[in-house]
Amino acid sequence: MDVRGEILELKVTINTMVDQLSSFADEVTRVAREVGSEGRLGGQAEVPGVAGTWRDLTDSVNFMAGNLTSQVRNIAQVTTAVARGDLSQKITVDARGEILELKSTINTMVDQLSSFADEVTRVAREVGTDGRLGGQAQVSGVAGTWRDLTDSVNSMAGNLTDQVRSIAQVATAVARGDLSQKITVTAHGEILELKSTINTMVDQLSSFADEVTRVAREVGTEGRLGGQADVKGVSGTWKDLTESVNVMADNLTAQVRSIAEVTTAVAKGDLTQKIRVDARGEILALKETINTMVDQLSAFADEVTRVAREVGTEGRLGGQARVPNVAGTWKDLTDNVNSMANNLTGQVRNIAQVTTAVAQGDLTRKIDVDARGEILELKTTINTMVDQLSSFAAEVTRVAREVGSEGRLGGQAEVEGVSGTWKRLTENVNELPATSPGRSAPSPR
Template identity: 40%
Template sequence: MESGTAARRGGGSGTRARGGRSRGGTVQVDAAALERLLSALVSMRDGNLRRRLTVSGDGVMAEIAAVFNEVADRQMHVTGELSRVRRVVGREGKLSERLEAGVTEGAWAAAIEAANALVDDLARPVSEVSRVLTAVAEGDLEQRMDLRSEGSDGTVRPLRGEFLKVARTVNHLVDQLSVFASEVTRVAVEVGTEGILGGQAHVRGVSGSWKDLTDSVNTMANQLTAQVRDIALVTTAVA
């Protein structure tokens, strides 16, 4: 049927060129070439990006085969880059890695840029968490996560969703650490250095381990105060 159609389009002469053109400018393609093209397209549709067409001659089918191969190459490049960056960033933790554009343009380049922007958006909060927690580990309780994020296009916008939740949780954690450290230091100075007995740490809104730590500090301060007062009473009585 394909062969007959091609013959009719060629003027009914019955002469057919493989991937060539008739004298009238009408493309003539044999059924076998179309079958190979269809088979290759089905393979690509089903995810087999390694299938290639043989480019032979200089007719239209040769051009189609070359373009098909280029499309497969570009799709394979994008897929390969996605897999590579997923492994390097997601498993190896190298947050600075990005997809390489390669020989792409138009929608292909836009897909690469979108994937890189996604990695940027996901990696930036992780880097911020790491920065703040590293500062805390080094004794710096002044650092906080920024509740805004700068996109790859330079646009600054507020964090949303889980990103905002994580940022607020980290900042609240550092706030509690800062208040607790400040109160413990204050009580230690008042009781141990200035001799002001009865000092207590006051940390609002704490619960769980934070409350246990605060209660432990206050209990220790109370016991120290009681012991000092007992010693003072005995000393006074002796005197």
């Protein structure tokens, strides 16, 4: 429409206003779309040539967009930090109304999460690092999921405490030699596997202990050799230990039986056997001692037999038993045998010396060696015989001198205490003077 003058000015003014309003509307719509629909913060409305209220409106829209950008970006920054595990940040941007409520809510959430994290960390450190069981997370003012999480952590810590304490109780009992306890606490998963493993271990240890005790009792107390430990289902070190106990029992059985065999043979007088079983340590020392004893007994027996044969069978006096390296009773026995042989040699030689002298007409000798028992009786008998022979010889000599040299007839030999041949000889001597020359013999009939 063609206009002029003031109407034209009004037309231009209105058209300019429409253009500015249109531009303002486009900018506000764009900023609203970017911020509200597309989520692109930081946008600003740019309306050139406006002034007054339109300028204020544009500034207000831009101020609102700027505040919203700052608030949302601060909220995003804090929530992003929370999502990344950083609970040190808080929303610090100025806010009012619902944004302030959101700020307070998020900041409270951060505080609760921080408290929750601190408590969970504390409980985890106490239980997992410090080994202090029984700790519980204390998070004030939480509800919902956070309360559930806190309860779950505490339940986990409580269960773990019960399980570990039960395991520790049983392990301590095992360490103290008490194999009567088992883990009875409820468990799942790997803890259940550990529970089963430890309980199985306790059963195997109990079985192992029972078997070792049985074998030890049979061998060490009851003297029943040959026992073997039988522990079912063991492997590794426990199997090695069981086999070691059985090897020990086998070795001990073989060693003791070999020792018993040899000592029984010695007791029965058989000195031909020796201990030949492998041995070490004190058993080896015992083996060597017994074998040495057998050697010494054999040497002792050989020497005693030799001396007995020489003296008793061959009549060779003066023999001595030579048993090297003996001591104690065996030395005493050897010395006693030698003393016996010496005494017997001395006695027999003294007896032989006297009887030889008698046989040679020497009645001046007597047996003067010390003697006891039957040897003393023999000594007394021979000495008495020598006395009687001496008395007989003296009387015969006297009678012979009186009759043959002095011519004194009628003498009689008087020999006290003689009998047997000596008595008859005495009587025969006494009859001689009666038949001597000068006397008539009885006329034969």
